[in-house]
Amino acid sequence: MAFTAEDHLCMTRALQLAEQGLYTTMPNPRVGCVIVKDGKIVGEGAHLKAGDPHAEVFALRQAGQQARGATLYVTLEPCNHIGRTPPCAQAIINAGITTVIAAMQDPNPQVAGNGLAHLQVNHINVASGLMQAQAEALNPGFISRMTQQKPFVRSKIASSLDGKSALNNGQSQWITSEAARMDVQHWRARSCAILTGIGTVLADNPSMSVRLQSGGLETDSQQSLRQAVHQRLRQPLRQPLKVIVDSDLRTPIDANILHGGNVIIAFANDAQLKSAQLLAAGAQLLCLPNNDAKVCLKSLLSHLASQEINEVLVEGGEGLNGALLAAGLIDEVIIYYAPKLMGSAAKGLFALPEITQMNQAIALQIIDLRQIGPDIRLRAKPLC
Numbered sequence: 001m002a003f004t005a006e007d008h009l010c011m012t013r014a015l016q017l018a019e020q021g022l023y024t025t026m027p028n029p030r031v032g033c034v035i036v037k038d039g040k041i042v043g044e045g046a047h048l049k050a051g052d053p054h055a056e057v058f059a060l061r062q063a064g065q066q067a068r069g070a071t072l073y074v075t076l077e078p079c080n081h082i083g084r085t086p087p088c089a090q091a092i093i094n095a096g097i098t099t100v101i102a103a104m105q106d107p108n109p110q111v112a113g114n115g116l117a118h119l120q121v122n123h124i125n126v127a128s129g130l131m132q133a134q135a136e137a138l139n140p141g142f143i144s145r146m147t148q149q150k151p152f153v154r155s156k157i158a159s160s161l162d163g164k165s166a167l168n169n170g171q172s173q174w175i176t177s178e179a180a181r182m183d184v185q186h187w188r189a190r191s192c193a194i195l196t197g198i199g200t201v202l203a204d205n206p207s208m209s210v211r212l213q214s215g216g217l218e219t220d221s222q223q224s225l226r227q228a229v230h231q232r233l234r235q236p237l238r239q240p241l242k243v244i245v246d247s248d249l250r251t252p253i254d255a256n257i258l259h260g261g262n263v264i265i266a267f268a269n270d271a272q273l274k275s276a277q278l279l280a281a282g283a284q285l286l287c288l289p290n291n292d293a294k295v296c297l298k299s300l301l302s303h304l305a306s307q308e309i310n311e312v313l314v315e316g317g318e319g320l321n322g323a324l325l326a327a328g329l330i331d332e333v334i335i336y337y338a339p340k341l342m343g344s345a346a347k348g349l350f351a352l353p354e355i356t357q358m359n360q361a362i363a364l365q366i367i368d369l370r371q372i373g374p375d376i377r378l379r380a381k382p383l384c
Contacts, residue, residue, distance in 0.1 A: 001127035003101075010034050010041075010073045011103055011131045017046040017055065018075045018138055023189045024048050024238065027308035029076055029106075029142040033059040035097070037070035054079070056088040060095050068096030075135045077106040077128065080115040089115045093122045102128040103135035107146040141192065141310025144331070150301045153195075154332045155314040155321050156187060157349050161337055164346035165318055170203035172317075179373025180336045185210055187334065191240050191313040193304060196257070197320035198246040207256040208242050208315065241309065245320055247294045249274045253281050266295045297327055322351035325362065330382060333364070337376040 017032030025031075025047055033055035035043035043066070045058025053061075056078055060067055078088040078100065092100060105113050105128055116126045136143060141152040158175040159165055166172035174181065188194060188210045196208060242257055247268040257263060261282040267275075268289035275285055286303065290296040304312060314324060324330045335349070355361055368379040 001101075003127075003130045006036075006039070007073070007101060007130055010036050010071075011075070011101070013041070013044065014055075014073045014075050015103070015131065015134050015138065017044055018135075020046045021048045022138070025050060026192045026310050027142075027145075029139040031055040031074065031076045033072065033074045035059045035063045035067055035070050035072050037063075037066050042066040042070060054088050057091060060091055063095070069098050070096075071099040071101065072097045073101050073130075075103045075138065077102045077104065077111055077113070078115040078119070079106065079108075079111050080118045087115075089118045092119060093124065097124060099125040100127075101130055102126070103130055104128060104132045107143050109146065139310075140331070141312075145305045145308070145310055149305050150298075150329075151192065151304050151309045151312045152331050153301065153312045153314060153324065153329055154187065154191070154334055155316075155324065155330050156184060156334045156336075157321065158336045158338065159349055160340045160342040160346070162341050162343070162346075163349055164342035165349050166203070166347040167342065168345045168347065170199070170347075173204060175340065175342075176336045176338045176375050177373040180338070180375040180377065183372045183377065184336075187313050188240060189238075191311045192309040193241040193243050193312045195243045195245065195312050195314045195316065195320075197316040198244060198248075198250050199317045199319055200315065201244060201246070201251055201255055201257055203317075205252075205256050206315070207259065209239055209260070240313070241304075241307075243300070243304070243312075245295045245297070245300070245316070247289075248272065249278065249285075251278060251283070253277050258283055266300045268293050268295050294323075297324055297329055301329060318348050318351040321349060325350050325382065326352055328382075328384060332367075332379060332381050335378045335380075336372065337378065339374055 014032040014034045018030045021030040028047060028050045031047045031054060033045050034041055043059040043063030045055045047055045056074055072092060078092055080087050080089040100119055116128060120126050144150055144152040157165055160175060194208045239262060242263045244251055244265045246265050249267045249270050249272060251265055258281050263283045264286055265278060265283050266286045266288050279285060288296045288299045363383040364380040365383055366378060366380045370377055
């Protein structure tokens, strides 16, 4: 099917609607839908929360009788199975829609083309692939979990211009500006879990919670978050799961990150016999040793995927970042470069084995580069 300029405009609107669920839909995908008849939008909707109606249902309700004979644009293939909600494909058939254009097929094995096939069998014209790259960019974690059984892993690092993430004594607060730190809240808020290491917990005693402020530092995405959460859902901001990689269970009982619960500590051994105290402090413990008596990071991510964790934001030091990168477990890096120099004795970004040949270097593809306050934010993905 050849897509028209009008098709692109309508799908663009559907993608904008899907983005309203950027911070709230997990573990479900972010989906938007637009219904068009005689060149006019007669219904639109977005999926905002697991268990609530899907985007297609909201759009069909708004369209009412005008849905009959209309074209439906949706950013993800309509489902054809009963999950938390009834199947959307049947609702589309019942409403009398004549054409469905999806940006992409659903990677969920329970759907995986079956939704579009069901529509086609019921004499609805179907097409997919319109603005697929943009639709995939909205749901990297859901796609990764469904196709690779692992979350999408982003590593966020604050760095000086000479590539240093902390002083040699461990101090790292604050390398970047307030504007950059507020931008990080956007990435925390869209993540299902925040992953850090025991080194960061001991050095910085972070809370790793999502904090939003009003005022000039708030980004467009954060304003969208406020609208979606406070106006549409009328509930407090969702806090991501916090995960600590702590091979020897050295996490202090009074660590800030433990406040409020919703914490998993992945460990390999309990030589200090602290497990009972940490359990009493509200942490969940997960024993995942590898052959080196360290936490098996691959097993940890597999466990998180089994718990419906879509996107993980890593906020750790050079040790955790290096281990994840060496294991091929990082999908994207976000580096905030501050206009500072910290010297050769400071700590780097990734603790990796020595490279002796340039062809051993890990190649990256830069996907975005922009200024945030006085700092530079670089996003890149490993090419290995």
